Amino acid sequence: MIRLPAFEYLAPRTVGDAVKYLADRGADAMLVAGGTDLFPNMKRGQFEPKALVGLRGIRELSGVSGDGRAGLTIGAATTLSAVAAHPEVARRYPALATAAGLVSSPQLRNAATLGGNVCVDTRCNWYNQSYEWRKAVGFCMKKDGDICLVAPGSSRCWAVSSSDTAPVLWALGATARLAGPAGERTLPVSALYQDDGIAYLAKRPDEILTELALPAADGWDSVYLKLRRRGSFDFPVLGVAVAVRREGEVVREARVVLGAVASTPREAAAASTALVGQRLTSESITRAAEAAAGPAKPLDNTDFTHPYRKRLVRVYVARALARLAGLDAGPSSFDGFEGRPGFPGEPRALAGGVRGGSSPPRLNNQGAISGPPPST
Amino acid sequence: MNIRLSLTVNDESRELLVPVHKTLLEVLREDLDLIGTKHGCELGECGTCTVLVDGAPVLSCIALPADLQDSDITTVEGMADGSRLHPLQQAFAELGAAQCGYCTPGILLTAKALLADDPTPTRQRIREALAGNLCRCTGYTKILDAVELAALRMGQRPVRAMT
Numbered sequence A: 001m002i003r004l005p006a007f008e009y010l011a012p013r014t015v016g017d018a019v020k021y022l023a024d025r026g027a028d029a030m031l032v033a034g035g036t037d038l039f040p041n042m043k044r045g046q047f048e049p050k051a052l053v054g055l056r057g058i059r060e061l062s063g064v065s066g067d068g069r070a071g072l073t074i075g076a077a078t079t080l081s082a083v084a085a086h087p088e089v090a091r092r093y094p095a096l097a098t099a100a101g102l103v104s105s106p107q108l109r110n111a112a113t114l115g116g117n118v119c120v121d122t123r124c125n126w127y128n129q130s131y132e133w134r135k136a137v138g139f140c141m142k143k144d145g146d147i148c149l150v151a152p153g154s155s156r157c158w159a160v161s162s163s164d165t166a167p168v169l170w171a172l173g174a175t176a177r178l179a180g181p182a183g184e185r186t187l188p189v190s191a192l193y194q195d196d197g198i199a200y201l202a203k204r205p206d207e208i209l210t211e212l213a214l215p216a217a218d219g220w221d222s223v224y225l226k227l228r229r230r231g232s233f234d235f236p237v238l239g240v241a242v243a244v245r246r247e248g249e250v251v252r253e254a255r256v257v258l259g260a261v262a263s264t265p266r267e268a269a270a271a272s273t274a275l276v277g278q279r280l281t282s283e284s285i286t287r288a289a290e291a292a293a294g295p296a297k298p299l300d301n302t303d304f305t306h307p308y309r310k311r312l313v314r315v316y317v318a319r320a321l322a323r324l325a326g327l328d329a330g331p332s333s334f335d336g337f338e339g340r341p342g343f344p345g346e347p348r349a350l351a352g353g354v355r356g357g358s359s360p361p362r363l364n365n366q367g368a369i370s371g372p373p374p375s376t
Numbered sequence B: 001m002n003i004r005l006s007l008t009v010n011d012e013s014r015e016l017l018v019p020v021h022k023t024l025l026e027v028l029r030e031d032l033d034l035i036g037t038k039h040g041c042e043l044g045e046c047g048t049c050t051v052l053v054d055g056a057p058v059l060s061c062i063a064l065p066a067d068l069q070d071s072d073i074t075t076v077e078g079m080a081d082g083s084r085l086h087p088l089q090q091a092f093a094e095l096g097a098a099q100c101g102y103c104t105p106g107i108l109l110t111a112k113a114l115l116a117d118d119p120t121p122t123r124q125r126i127r128e129a130l131a132g133n134l135c136r137c138t139g140y141t142k143i144l145d146a147v148e149l150a151a152l153r154m155g156q157r158p159v160r161a162m163t
Helices: A015-028 A038-043 A080-085 A087-092 A094-102 A106-111 A114-118 A131-136 A165-171 A269-275 A282-293 A306-325 B024-031 B087-095 B104-117 B123-129 B141-156
Strands: A008-010 A029-032 A051-054 A064-067 A071-075 A175-180 A183-188 A208-214 A220-228 A238-247 A250-259 A348-351 B002-009 B012-019 B050-053 B056-059 B072-074
Touching: A008 A015, A015 A029, A015 A051, A015 A175, A015 A208, A029 A038, A064 A087, A071 A087, A071 A114, A080 A087, A080 A094, A080 A106, A080 A114, A087 A094, A094 A165, A094 A220, A094 A238, A106 B056, A114 A165, A114 A208, A165 A220, A165 A238, A165 A250, A220 A306, A238 A306, A250 A269, A250 A282, A250 A306, A269 A282, A282 A306, B002 B024, B012 B024, B050 B104, B056 B104, B087 B104, B087 B141, B104 B123, B104 B141, B123 B141
Parallel strands: A008 A051, A029 A051, B002 B072
Antiparallel strands: A064 A071, A071 A208, A175 A183, A175 A208, A220 A238, A220 A348, A238 A250, B002 B012, B050 B056, B050 B072
């Protein structure tokens, strides 16, 4: 049995008490909601808190309110299952329902929370290992060591932002509400992250993420695509979130945000710019997809080779936009489960629906971005 | 730090005093002697330790009992009705939907939750529901067959009066 180390457990009923407990315990304390990332990390020695402040008993942190017309507010401790299944999320913010529904496995999503996924620890092949494994390779700077084992000459940590929902919330223009000893503050999700594998959150350690607020959805469409080896369990090794607002067929606003390509979700601003004022045609999609590949600079520290992950940025952005344009024509959205037999090295794309659509993204009139992704 | 826990497991109230950092899996197996719940990876990556909390499948290896005192917990021991197997258990046994059997309790419970939510699931829906349960022996085909068979039988059975 791999056991949790001992800790003091505090179970406040209000956000105010949680803030107080967290401030009292200082750096010795951590927050826990679903515990699906924290507990495995504690068992492996990545986290060693002396006290945990549990958020599950705080009613005000759970639930979804509002609607797509006025905007939607989601409590940070709402489970990913609840987010994925919420009718208004699925109808008006389909990329968020998709992303929440693709995190890990069904059991995990029944416990894991949206706030937890937004704040989920960055990941790296040299870090997400047992204590003994990490000790054998001499530890890395993210935990117990001094250097980065991916880029030993580097002064910073390159662990990868591995949230599915963060790039989506960023693309949708969501804001995050934080509660701390000095009161509450709200900041765009795009300002919640920093490009550092250790200090990846702009949230201060004594602050609690309490809710995510989505702006009105009128006119917006969104889609999220995820690359990973297996159709379940795996964290993203590439996430593509695209949100566009169209008037008629012309794109007026667009945000393309990439997950798992850096220590922070990364907006492909050039891709967004390339789409504004355009109709979504195979030509404009190809241009935007080329532009999106620029900011993605994956390193060799997750599953799949990093040149392959870089190459797939263009492919996945094109697929996401093709889906929004209604240019896709494939048979099944869950090709991680059905279709081709799997073999090691073959990537699986899981895609959710946009506005009731259920086909995988595929540009059938554009040879370069149609068909299955090449195997490594 | 010990904590006095009041848990409802398989419709029975259980009182116990345990260290607060013991997981639900450890408490079930070591303090309540409910060893039908198996420990696999113990890191949330295999689904073997799945139990139902208020009817929803969760992983007991990364759940804190302290958080679950207001919830109904169901383990595989709570599936049979006395000596009468649950239709899922019956179907798994008849079709040989287990080889080593280690993942079976978690899969039975996950399937139970699915059938409560959707009594006539498509095969695809069953695959998605069981996507968090690894089986290293069977190749899954007979597991899927057994869930379909149980769904069929449960749909045909007249509703029994609650006593």
